[in-house]
């Protein structure tokens with residue numbers, strides 16, 4: 001079953017699971033991401049939906 005995306009999509013490094021990924025831009029190969037924590041560079045990242053937390057509502 002597919003849910004409609006409500007939360008924010010976060011990208012995680014497949015190697016160290018860091019979220020400190022930067023987009024390296026697209027070449028012929030497609031998009032590349034660069035992990036600032038482990039120096040992984042590649043097109044594959046884990047995309048995860050971050051649920052909207054109700055505990056940190058703005059006042």
Ligand SMILES: [Zn+2]
Pocket residue numbers: 013014015016017018035036037038039040
């Ligand atoms: Zn990494």
